[in-house]
Amino acid sequence: MIHVMNFKGEIVDFISQSDSAVIQAVHKHDINERMETFDFTILSERTTHMQERNRIIIQDKDKQYREFIIDRISADIDGYTEVETVASYLEDITKARPYAPGKLEKMTTKQALSDVLKDTGWEVSDATEYGGLRTTSWTSYQTRYDVLLQLCTTYDMMADFYIEVGSNRVDKRLVVLRKRNPLFKGKEITYGKDLTGLKRTVDFSEIKTALLCVGPEPEEGKKRLELVVKDDEAQAKYGLPGRYNWAVYEPESSEQNMTESRLRTLGTTELNKRKSEVINYEVTAIDIEKEYKHEIVNLGDKVRIKDREFTPPLYVEAEVISEEYDLLSEDTTYNFGEYKEFKESDLRSPFDRKLDAIRQKLNDNFSNINTIVKESLEGELQYFERKILKAxxxxxxxxxxLLWLDTSNPKVAVLRRYWNGEWIKSSAENAEDVGAVTREQALYSELSNTFVNLTIQHSRLMHDASEALESEYLVDTDI
Structure with a gap:
């Protein structure tokens, strides 16, 4: 469970999960705050190799090895010691030789990341994704970790750090950059199943309806660019008539020759972020992954939170931004962010339309079937019966x-066939012998055709129902 490694890179101690010396062990990871820690409480007599600033190696929830550096130790008279650690990459990369002002020009993701990680003890993972050729620059001395975070912005990616362990040593320390693309994998947190707490807070205090946009400091002798952006719809909704809620906005840019068009675009984008209320959610959910293997949640995944008992009914989509993993109980607590709220009426309307269409088709088919059969049979029977003339x-x-059924003798009707001026007697036991069709056969034929048509209609209805049921927004069967 916990490996202790000295400065020489040697594993000097190991504490298993069944070892009663550890009474608490929690791994915390937050991708928004870029924070990762591992804290544990252990019997003081087992801290011989933890009195120095050694390194700690654990496996996270996904069984991937991660490395930490002992940052703080606190012992009490009860015989236990609290050990606090921080992710080793924060120290290794931050304390490497800083960058002078400069830039990384027209580099791929791997090329730029390789330059940043030079002489840090960390290397580029093969799983790093391609992000095109980009250029990034900085105007002051920067730590390598700060430049790494700048790469995340430049390539629109997120960084992750892990290690590979060999025989009692760390073989590689790896950094991966990949797109932050939360995917919904079917996980729904619902009231009555795994949702244990929910609080929705609406904050109107920071709403702005107008911004005074100020450009970067210009070259000497030039006037600093200023302009105003407003939103009249937001003002009508949140402000007093004629009195806008103002704020000053200065873009974080060193572009001295910024144009008015560029500043207006940046200002409008910023105002769109500030012109509406801020809605926050506090969600508490239990981890049921151990009992239900399909209920897997990973950091960065997208989940859906549903509470129909809430007023109004709550449907929220959120990203898993942090997790706390207890190495002893193997329970995980998740925190969520990047919330997107949906109205129940908007979610149900596509399904309601589908259901209405299906019901209408069913009603049309079954209400018209008798008429279809009746009209078809009448037409077919008239056609077939005209083949034999009775008189x-x-x-x-x-x-x-031409066939003629001679009924001049009421007791015995005789079938005759006309050929070259004569009516030739044709003896037959049934109508099929002379190519005729009985009423029963005609009825059977029409019913068979009707059944085929109904089968086609049924297939179409099943297709429509399948489309509705397979929608990504329908993960239960309660329509």
Missing amino acids: NTPPENPVND
Whole structure:
């Protein structure tokens, strides 16, 4: 569970999960705050190798090895010692030789990251994603970790740090840059299952409806650029008539020749962030992954939070931004951010439309089926029955192969066939012998065709229902 490594890179102690010496061990990781710690409480008699600033190696929730440096030790008279550690990459990369003012020009993600990690003890992971050719610059001395964070902004990626362990040594310390692209994998946190607490807070205090935008300091002798951006709709909703809620906005840019168009674009983007209320959520959920293996949640995933008992019913999409993993109980507590709220009516409307269409098709099909069968049978029977003419006298103007059922004798009807001016007697036991179709056969044929048509309609209805059920926003069967 816990490996202790000295300055020589040797594993000098190991504490297993079943070892009663450790009574608390919690790994915390926050991708928004870029914070990672591991704190544990252990019997003081087992801290021989922890009195120096040694390194600690653990496996996180996903069984990936991570490395920490002992930062603080606190012992009490009860015989236990609290050990606080910080992620080793923070110290290794931050304390490496700083960068002088400069830039990394037209580099790929791996090239830029490789330059930043030079002489830090860390190297680029093969899992680093391609982010194109970019240029980034800085005007003052920067630590390598600060430049690494700048790369995250430049390439629009997030960094992660992990190690690979060999036989009692650390083989590699790796850094990976990848796109922050939260994916929904079907995890829903719902009231009555794993949602244990929910608080929704709406903050109107920081709403702004107008910004005075001030450009960067210009070259000597030039006037500093200023302009105003407003939002009248937001003002009508949140402000007094004619009295805008003002704020000053200065873009974080060293671009001395910024144009008015560029400043207006930046100002409008900033105002769009400030012109509405801020909604925060405090969500508490229990981890049910151990009991239900499909309920897996990873840091950076997108989850959906649903509480129909809330007023109004709450449907929220959120990103997992931090986790606390207890190495002893293997329980995990998650914190969420980047919330996006949905109205129940908006979520249900596509399904309601689908259901209405399905119901209408069903009603149309079943209400018309009797009419369809009746009309079809009448037409078909008239057609087939006209093939044999029934009368007690011969038909006028006959043609070859015309059939006549002679009923002049009411007791015995005789079937005759016309050929070259004569009516030839044709003895037959049933109508099929002379190519006719009985009423029962015609009815059966039409019913068979109707069944085929209904089967096609059923397939179409099943397709429509399947489309609705397979929607990414429907993860339960309660429509």
